[in-house]
Amino acid sequence: MTDKDLYFYEPSKGHGLKHDPFNAIIAPRPIGWISSRDSKGHVNLAPYSFFNAFCYVPPIIGFSSTNWKDSVENIQQTGEFVWNLATMDLAKHMNATAAHVAPEVDEFEVAGLTAVPGKLVNVPRVGESPVAFECKVSDIVRLKGADGKEADAWLTLGEVVAVHIDKAMIKDGVYQTAAARPIVRAGRRGDYFEIKPENMFEMVRPD
Template sequence: MDVDFSAISGADKYRLLTNFVGPRPVALVGTRAAEGHNNAAPMSFFNVFSHEPPIVVLGIQTRGNGKEKDTVGNIRRTGEFVVNMVDMSIAEAMIVCGVNFAPDVDEVAFAGLTPVPSVQIDVDRIAESPCAFECRLERIIDYHRRVLIVGEVMHMHVHDRCLDAQRRYVNPATYQPIARLHADTYITSDRQFELKKPEALLHYEAAQVTPGPEAASR
């Protein structure tokens, strides 16, 4: 099967891309509405793209009628947002937050989640989230009906239960984030395994260059 993306519909492009590029981490994005209440919406076009500076990127489509989503409008106005990571404990609440509510609805309250003031920004994080990133807007890229939001991570909150004994890495037994596959199908990271470079190739690599932090973390 070969697909010429210039010859298919937007719906078909979405179906093919999201079916085969996965799993995609889910960000439950918190923002502050103009009226002052909390707004929260799940985004699966999301990832971390840099550690120095610490950068995350959201990809948010406009609504079917072409209007901008509340999350984008709030971020444009305030320049702040929180990325709340999602595990099974809040998976059902995350889905509720994804309903197309009216702008005056507080999704955090509606879903039964607990707002907690952030440290460096004026957007509440979600207490039940295993990990939350306070972010300040770095830039917005408007591209047709898609908006790319680049945010710098200013502060991070992690539940102690999610860390190993040395508090350096996650504990895979207790931190199992969910990710989206296709349509209404999700996956959780409860099956993990290690893949390491062959020892001989590690020696070869060391002889060529001094590995940077990215290489060392793999």
């Protein structure tokens, strides 16, 4: 493609479009549906669209929070959290937990979800979710730009210390990614995709 075929902009000067394309381009993104508990025992459940895995050994996952939200505060206080897989069947429940409510409000109750106690952490998982990772925090990092200026965003990283998987998601010893019909985040205010078995293809890396 030549320059005339491309729309070009510098983010620091604005994108000039109806909606910022950044998070629509970096898509789809898995959803960080994070449950946590503060030092007083209040439980929180919230989705984050900046989420992913970062390391095999030890297994580390992380999510980025724009602004210092309850999840980050809780995790800083207790050092623990749980990631829950968001699926098509749980989409509306997940969206309900995105509501802005007071720290003492239990989003499990708001969304009509079952809070199941963790085995290795004192944080509940979503009982209806087919997969959950219990995590212990390894780092909380405030992000900053190339100029060193701090951003109003924090990356929370945690080691996965326990894994819960619905046995129906495992076939011949292999976890079936699409079986749970995970939902993933696209762009704009409310765009999502559903992962379906028919959309999968295999491509083995060259030796």
